[in-house]
Amino acid sequence: MDNFIICSGFGGQGVMSMGQILAYSGMIESKEVSWLPSYGPEMRGGTANCSVILSDEPIGSPVITNNATVLIAMNxxxxxxxxxxxxxxGVLLVNSSLVKEASDREDIKVYKIPANDLAHEQCANLKVANMVMLGAYLEISKSLKDESVLHGFLKIFGERKADLLPINEKALQVGREYIKNNY
Structure with a gap:
């Protein structure tokens, strides 16, 4: 299993934490992992992306250039x-709440997930749109267990944010259900 994942969006959309959660979850499941962040000139509102590699084999380089197997595009x-x-x-997950254009690629699998709308309507919290997208990715890829992802969430945010675990768990499920019901 090799997943070369690019998570990208505006600063503040949680793309870095999404990548970190993926990496920690992979470590919990004894996979080889790398997480490489890249920030624009501003943090919140500027561009942000990260590359995550989940593999069963040692990783030679954390850089993903033209070999991404998954793109999670939040904008x-x-x-x-x-x-x-x-x-x-490859697999493209696009936040169709913010992206109205379709990809011009015909050789990839495209999943349009209205992450912002689902986060607002079903979780009453726009800040979990990244977790909706993560849940959709997990349902498509079957690469990690939800228990590992939730444990990874706690590793990153610590016990001080443990009260946010239920809403994030719900957002993961919302993303999974959207894929099950629409693809």
Whole structure:
């Protein structure tokens, strides 16, 4: 299993924490992992992306150039910037709440997930849109267990944010259910 994942969006959309959760979850499941963040000039509101590799084999380089197997694009600039990094038959998860354009690639699998709308309507918290997308990814890839992801969440945010675990768990389930019911 090799997943070369790019998570990208505006600062403040939780793309870095999504990547960290993926990496920690992979470690919990004894996978080889790497997490490489990249920030724009501003944090909140600027561009942000990270590369995550989950593998059963040692990882030679944490850099993902034109070999991404998955792109999670939370906004239009992310889609435009990274869609060409996907390999043939790669997976594109796009936040269709913010991205109205379709990908011009016909050789990839595209999943349109209205993450912001689902987070607002079903979780009453727009801040968990990243976890909705993460849940959708987990349902598509079957790469990690929810228990590992929730444990990874606690590793990153600590016990001081443990009260946010239920809403994030719900958001993961909302993303999973959206994929089950629509794809």
């Amino acid at each position: 239009l600039p992310s889609l435009k910037k990274f869609q060409d990094s996907l390999v043939e038959n």
